[in-house]
Amino acid sequence: MKDVAARAGVGLKTVSRVVNEEPGVTPDTIQRVREAIDALGFRRNDSARLLRTGRTASIGLVLEDLADPFYSPLSRAVEEVARAHSTLLFTGSSAENAEREQELVLAFCARRVDGLVVVPASDDHRYLEPEIDAGVSTVFVDRPAGGIDADVVLSDSAGGTREGVAHLIAHGHRRIGFIGDELRIHTANERLRGYREAMAAAGLPVSEEWISMGPTAPERVRAALTAMLAGPEPVTALFAGNNRVTVTAVRVLVGELRPVALVGFDDFELADLLRPAVTVIAQDAVGLGRAAAKLLFRRLDGGSDKPRRIELPTRLIVRGSGEIPPAP
Amino acid sequence: MKDVAARAGVGLKTVSRVVNEEPGVTPDTIQRVREAIDALGFRRNDSARLLRTGRTASIGLVLEDLADPFYSPLSRAVEEVARAHSTLLFTGSSAENAEREQELVLAFCARRVDGLVVVPASDDHRYLEPEIDAGVSTVFVDRPAGGIDADVVLSDSAGGTREGVAHLIAHGHRRIGFIGDELRIHTANERLRGYREAMAAAGLPVSEEWISMGPTAPERVRAALTAMLAGPEPVTALFAGNNRVTVTAVRVLVGELRPVALVGFDDFELADLLRPAVTVIAQDAVGLGRAAAKLLFRRLDGGSDKPRRIELPTRLIVRGSGEIPPAP
């Protein structure tokens, strides 16, 4: 910029005016400055500009896995909202690791992002308090923050699961399995709660052998389901706690002789093309991302009432697998 | 930082030393500075630091769609490599729009990212020349740059398609359809070339009615395939040019009475669970992302020989749909 000013024979401020298209510069001067800019290949350094301005016009998104089919549309939705606000997006995957989440969040804060959208991996976010106090708006999505009172946007996990399990019960099932993610994950917990509530509401007993919580690795899910299907009183239906569990369950059930009913949490591509097509509780990934980002920008624009909790409804999509009656 | 220095009764430089854990500070002084830091809730501003240092320790990733099941694992791979180099990642989706690609790329450059990984939407990247001259290393991935000579990492689209089409021919097909993406997209072109080459190599004539290039929107693909299946001499097999085309083709073929063979470019989740399971030419999205990011960091570390072109092989995965014989 100094070089441009020198070459054009003007002051720094005038170059700044031209670059920012501020009024009050003679067409003639503009011309000279533009020539110098082109000749020197000058490109404004936005980082320096933002250092002076205060805002960085960037936000950070921390989620579990950028490649997960549930989180990638959510990311895209956040990106679109950011774009509408002329804001750039840092992204990072925590890989369901609390330490890594904190690393990413603090790295983003050190870059002075204006705000954060976080899918929590950690269950303790008190480390974020100094940042929030310093003005970094933060909205949690998919799961609530731990240990602090903060904005959160999530699906109605318990309600959705209740509906799915009630659906199975309505189709005659009494022994219904539930395979979910690790218990420390909020949504896993909520869905399990929904399962228990639905069973209780129907007056059905629950055997702890019908419940299996843990990593969603295929081997673990496969073993859990196989166990539930063995023995003299096997489950006749399964509620799968998330998309990865559902997919593995489908693979296992394909090899089963007797038909087993299945309802899964999360919709997934091609669910309708499988045989039987898979009945699911769909949640709105794009809606979650969009709502979280919009709330964030509302905060950035000064909306500072007390933390909000936005819960998005889920939707039962009937396709076939959930309507299979219990084997006699 | 000034406040911290004042409160601790030391100079700025000493605070800087403590923050950066540089040697040569008395434990006693460190102690005093730390206390001041905690008391004041000081958090170093990395943007300011990087302004002085030169490097921003960030890279930009521009791709077509963050939510696409092919690009999201690619992004994740780039992210992992960036993480290994203590570098933060800006991401943005071009939505297959040249203008939007340029906007994102230039916005990232204005923030002085150290480098870029770009899945081109535009076919003219001369706008990037000043940036590259200014030292922004750039690696293109999935498709080559247009109008400039730059690093690129891609799959062997033509070769993979040749193999897939040859596979259909080997199973007795003579009239084989090809539905691909818009012709201006490099990979679409390459795959079409592979199709023609495979047909020619087998001495088979190609009717232009068997070829349809255009947007991958379901309606367009559905119409194209329906047309190919109509008339007195319908195609008996289809090569689908990418994952979105394949999925729509599967939906259409499910409703067909006679069996039609199908091979698709790109593997996709659950392809093995469909009936028939879908034979595909798989490409390595993670491998592409990783190779591109690694090449980028090699450039950032000073490797500046002439631009490289890295081509990753594809892999035919036989599952059933590609082995259906022609209807008599």
Added chain:
DNA sequence: CTGAAAGCGCTTACAG
């Protein structure tokens, strides 16, 4: 072991 000065590349607030 410690710190004052200069500077990274911009903008703000002011004066002419």
Added chain:
DNA sequence: CTGAAAGCGCTTACAG
């Protein structure tokens, strides 16, 4: 209409 000075929050190069 234009520009010199000060400053954003840090680090570098140097001196003590």
